[in-house]
Amino acid sequence: MFSIRTDLAVEARELYKEGYAGEIPGVSVEEKNYEGVKVVKVSILNEQGVQAMGKPVGDYITIEAPDLKERDLKLEENVAKILANVIKQITTLSAETNILVVGLGNWNVTPDALGPKVVSDIIITRHLKEIIPDEFGNEISAVSAIAPGVLGITGIETVEIVKGIVDRIKPDILITIDALASRRIERLATTIQIANTGISPGSGIGNMRLAINQESIGIPVIAIGVPTVVDAATIANDTIEYLTNSLIKQTKEDSPFYTVLKNMGSEDKYALIREVLNPYVKDLMVTPKEVDSLIENISSIISKGINMALQPNMTIEEMNQLVH
Amino acid sequence: MFSIRTDLAVEARELYKEGYAGEIPGVSVEEKNYEGVKVVKVSILNEQGVQAMGKPVGDYITIEAPDLKERDLKLEENVAKILANVIKQITTLSAETNILVVGLGNWNVTPDALGPKVVSDIIITRHLKEIIPDEFGNEISAVSAIAPGVLGITGIETVEIVKGIVDRIKPDILITIDALASRRIERLATTIQIANTGISPGSGIGNMRLAINQESIGIPVIAIGVPTVVDAATIANDTIEYLTNSLIKQTKEDSPFYTVLKNMGSEDKYALIREVLNPYVKDLMVTPKEVDSLIENISSIISKGINMALQPNMTIEEMNQLVH
């Protein structure tokens, strides 16, 4: 079956609710609003929730700030602070915690370069604590970071690289950053998802071999993600939705044609989308024209948020001096 | 009215022929086929052709090589040679000719960076001829080049910059390179258009103030372009085409619904597309995921073709040594 891909729990929920009335069994939702920022916590509580949402049990917190599209320095700072707070709530951090930050994705493909970009602005301290412990010992956390690249670049599954490093340096917590796909254009580079479930490529069901999570790595994994692309299939699919809805409105409910439209199921839609996009379905992406600078901005917000969460004893100015 | 944007004469012709049977008045077409490469020459002959095609009088030669998508060094070399021949046919070049090559577009936006990229591999000789004329005098043409940036970066209309430089250094011919928009995904980074009409932003009608052509610049302008994006609107539009066609087939010709569908004109389609994409219509682009490396390849082919055309007395090896 054709499935519109979404990496966001809030979107999985939206999709579910398009089909079914009422709340989703096994899923709890909490929403808070700040000035220009909405924070939604979707918790998948049990197997029922897993089935409905297609994602593993855990908490998925989404920070949505549509106005990030226009550069607003104050908003950017607020989002960084909210992100820092979410990270601190979702995990337990102290100056003793040893954290490894992993930037996933391919630095050669602009919309996939988010993870490596964030990692390049993380304040790295693990070696300082080891080399000059007297100076840094109790003040700062030990933070290390790596951007391992993708399978096509290394020939090695990312989880293997990460597991290898974790086995050597034994951090307490892993934080991953990754570019996601969204169903909604307006979420591109304006939404951040933080999950305590790690990363499960291919919707979290099956393919556990490639997952980067507590089970595969052996330590808690916080996954931070930002949608940077919409699949071209989403555009085609949305067009079809609108078009059929629009035609249905113009058709009498008792006409035989109404039935045809109503019953045009996923299969038919999929056939249509394939006709439109084939043979490019998998290889196309839809992005805003200014994708380069949008990703630059959101990367800088995320690295700031992570730095604030991991180094609560540093001032913003000290951080700026330490970031290259 | 909503108009699907295309910069390619071959596509303008295709669009015309979707609506009307028969050849286009005032337009002549010639087609040649080489191994894996199709060369189509569309000539707009008179005002009738201008009206039908929405482009100025002149020759538009398109080199189409769909297999450029997979790296095939032999094909790449062939396309470079064909490009060189087209350039030589469309203009008159000798060792005395003084040529200015202009790479249009914004180097910060990957799909718009084609022009600047090509320019960076053009063999620059104008200063050598001036400084050491004895060594280079009769062997090489005087080639200079610039990538002036875009209005948002410079605050200056590109035509003003180009005109200013042309007035100072008085070249005989101007060659521009620019990224184009196509209607067809399969043309992205696999098709090259060479026109002797220059560049007329916004479809060549009106807005002559911004055109870079013989009229505005005072010397012949050869415009080389490659489609690197498809507008998201094209995807939506294509979906609607397929969907309505598909529904029409399922509907009896004498039913009133058939009429509704048949008559769903551009206006309705536009409304639908706006619903889908709004408010992002102008800001979205659809590109292949590997757009960075595709543009790298086609840029290198184009610069090779231009170098071969402009420096017929140099061997490939001499050229490789001169290119940085």
Next chain:
Amino acid sequence: MFSIRTDLAVEARELYKEGYAGEIPGVSVEEKNYEGVKVVKVSILNEQGVQAMGKPVGDYITIEAPDLKERDLKLEENVAKILANVIKQITTLSAETNILVVGLGNWNVTPDALGPKVVSDIIITRHLKEIIPDEFGNEISAVSAIAPGVLGITGIETVEIVKGIVDRIKPDILITIDALASRRIERLATTIQIANTGISPGSGIGNMRLAINQESIGIPVIAIGVPTVVDAATIANDTIEYLTNSLIKQTKEDSPFYTVLKNMGSEDKYALIREVLNPYVKDLMVTPKEVDSLIENISSIISKGINMALQPNMTIEEMNQLVH
């Protein structure tokens, strides 16, 4: 004769004073000190000063802030403000002034990329004033900018490109930004020179054909420069100075050897330097290992300073939103 190259008036003065006691005829000097920042104004007043300094008549203001090497955000802001003030003092600016900013140098060579980097962060407004004059008319100055590249890249003398553009868009003032060579390692990326004399390649004497100044361009030219390299010859020369001084100290004043050393003139030194560096004298540069990030920092300071000077009606926040 071998001459240690310096682009800085303060260094030309230092060199002069090494040879001669007392102040330099035809040159006046003023010095101010702020917290961690020294501002020196060297004014060459007449032909006597021109001869002594090897630079044209005019004002050369140097901002020296050695601590810029360690990232200190407060100091960076102070230097930007001081730069803005110097620019405002050295020229006359109003909201009516039309300014063209030109980033000189080669973006492919890290230490020469300063000019293009600064230009990429200048707030560009000229087109906004033209397109939407009601909104911007009296609030902002018309600023345009270009990074034309270097002769080896374009085949065109930079002055020709600049003159061509100036003739078309007729700005009131030209501001150039360029990377300089210094004699002193500690000045690299920590010193800014602002001169109202324009740029005169090759020490300002002769070669007026290539100068970018009021004479060649027709409007006042403010030249902003930052040393980013020390010639390798400087290192060799300094070594020789130290060594001969050190040997002289160990030698009796009446010994014949003392005389030999004392009389080892420029010619002999030059021969030695040539032995050491030959055949690389011109092609080597000495830079700090972290040159990339140092140039990043100082570029950002300079663009901030220029933006503050040119747009006094904007707040820092408005500027940040407008810079890409």
Next chain:
Amino acid sequence: MFSIRTDLAVEARELYKEGYAGEIPGVSVEEKNYEGVKVVKVSILNEQGVQAMGKPVGDYITIEAPDLKERDLKLEENVAKILANVIKQITTLSAETNILVVGLGNWNVTPDALGPKVVSDIIITRHLKEIIPDEFGNEISAVSAIAPGVLGITGIETVEIVKGIVDRIKPDILITIDALASRRIERLATTIQIANTGISPGSGIGNMRLAINQESIGIPVIAIGVPTVVDAATIANDTIEYLTNSLIKQTKEDSPFYTVLKNMGSEDKYALIREVLNPYVKDLMVTPKEVDSLIENISSIISKGINMALQPNMTIEEMNQLVH
């Protein structure tokens, strides 16, 4: 004691021979000459050789091609082929061999980016053999690659990252690529050293904790290196050598001054160099101005050589298609 740093065995030998007549005990040397290329094999045979050379027991093969400075495509191809042959001689490779290539160094610092650059052009096949073994099984070797970054970027010793990955994916051989420091300007980007001893930071004596070699990693390590910088101290030191030699020639052998000069030992020289460069001794580098393009070229030669050695069943054309 101040020691001029060299990573090249041929230079360690040169330095030794400056001080002592005759061949070095425990070291054998073989030299071959091809058109424009000199290949020198220095073998350190025993503890005596280790003491004299300051490097571990093993073979160090140097390919020297000074003309690489001017782009000569034929020479480049020859050097790539010679490199491929040296790699094949120094190790045992078959289609069954599983190879991990590691690009050492910091991609943000131009002269240190050699390793990461080479890695980006290595043909990666390990995942293809695993995913589609039928198609690739016996034809190609399993090659994987990573550029792990440097301690300041990751907070993790490189050897830890490499060891972690090796423990997971169990390759048979490790190949490292690294930028080196040379004593001689003319060797920059024109000399390649291949050693079967791995990498021992800090001259191979002591600090074994950081070495990447068979002892630390558990598999054979081939280290490929290219000098890309000369320390500024080398320039100063060379100047002093030339100057003292020159002064000695002018001095009578029986004069007391002759003795002073003759006896100016390392200590005094070090003091002088420190006076000249202090406090920048460690932070300065001397590079050719065109360092960016030189490193681009030599990187491409090395990746070609490695690809030829590791994939003897592929044609050059197949390789070009597989390299991004």
